[in-house]
Amino acid sequence: MLSVIVPTHNRRALLEKKLRLLEVQRGEFEVVVVADGCTDGTLEFLSQYRPPFPFRFLELAPGLGAAGARNRGAQAATGDILLFSDDDVMPQPGWIEAHQKAHAQPRVVAVGRLELPPELRGTGAAELRGPRAFWWNVTGNNTSLPKALFEEVGGYDPAFSGYGGEDPDLGYRLMRAGARLVFLGDAVAVHEAFDYRGRALEKARQAGAAHVRVWRKHGDPRIAWALGVHPVLLAIKLALLPSFKGLLGARGDYELAYAWGASDAWNQSSAS
Known part of the structure; x- marks a missing residue:
């Protein structure tokens, strides 16, 4: 089984949209939402949410950051495969199945195709269209790997508690551990909330x-x-x-x- 790990902080509308899209995905999976210091009604929504897939959510004190939140989600996950995907990354049809198929072989780190809405292209946000994936392409947006491999390399480094750094650090350690990085052109997700006008x-x-x-x-x-x-x-x-x-x-x-x-x-x- 595959566990989708979704950290979130005060973006209820985006989170709900993502979960509704997951409801129509095919395959065997669970979803673990990690609510990091949410004060915008996210917790109230999650406590009432009843999806067709196995679901749980964790409430954390504010300030843990993306690395710590993902680690907590991974600890709570029951699937053999972890699929990290932030709350503003919207899965397209066939997303779950593509990631599941990628793990027929051991020690695979699968990086899916990441696209932007047309209005965000050229703003500084990154897209990943393949055809290859490298260790620096491992991100919390659209990456799956065995839970055992994640634990073997020590998970995310919580010392990267601010913005940036935690993803390439993990990717580098996975590469050094001999992981097989593959690009999944069929595992498409759209990154919707890059704030090029704000921060x-x-x-x-x-x-x-x-x-x-x-x-x-x-x-x-x-x-x-x-x-x-x-x-x-x-x-x-x-x-x-x-x-x-x-x-x-x-x-x-x-x-x-x-x-x-x-x-x-x-x-x-x-x-x-």
Whole structure:
């Protein structure tokens, strides 16, 4: 059986939409919702929700963050396979079945196809259309793996309690553990709630800083190159993007904020 792990924080409407879409999925699965400090009526909705699939929800004190919430959901899951998918990621038809079929072989980490609504393309949010998946593509949006493998590598690192870092850190450890990463073109999900008008640039700065922390944690230069936070790459970005970011549209602002966040993290670590 497959366990869908859904962390959520004060996004009741999106969560309800996701759960309604899961109601029409085929396959054997359960859903574990982890409500992290919700104050918007989410808990009241979950306590009354009666879906056609096995379902449970956990209530956590606020501030645990995505990594900690996903770990709690994984601990409560009863399925052999964990499928991590955030509350703003909407599964399309055949999503569950595609992830289940991917695990006919052992030690598979399956990364599904991630798309954006048309109005969000080019805003800085990432899409993943394949045809291959790499360790840095492992995210809490659309990734499944055996529960035993997740536990073997220690799950998510709760030290990444802010925005960013927890996904590539897990992906890197899975790669080092010999996991087989596969891309699932049939496991399509749509990422609906990327906030490019609000906190997107601040989140980009936080992600840049967090990815520097991933490199410093493991000390492998491949991490810095893959995540775009190597000092050589940062020097090039910070020299060119202020003048040419307009050529990239909204993506240019996102990339510059990401580079500034990573550069600040390097400067702070050097000073200490």
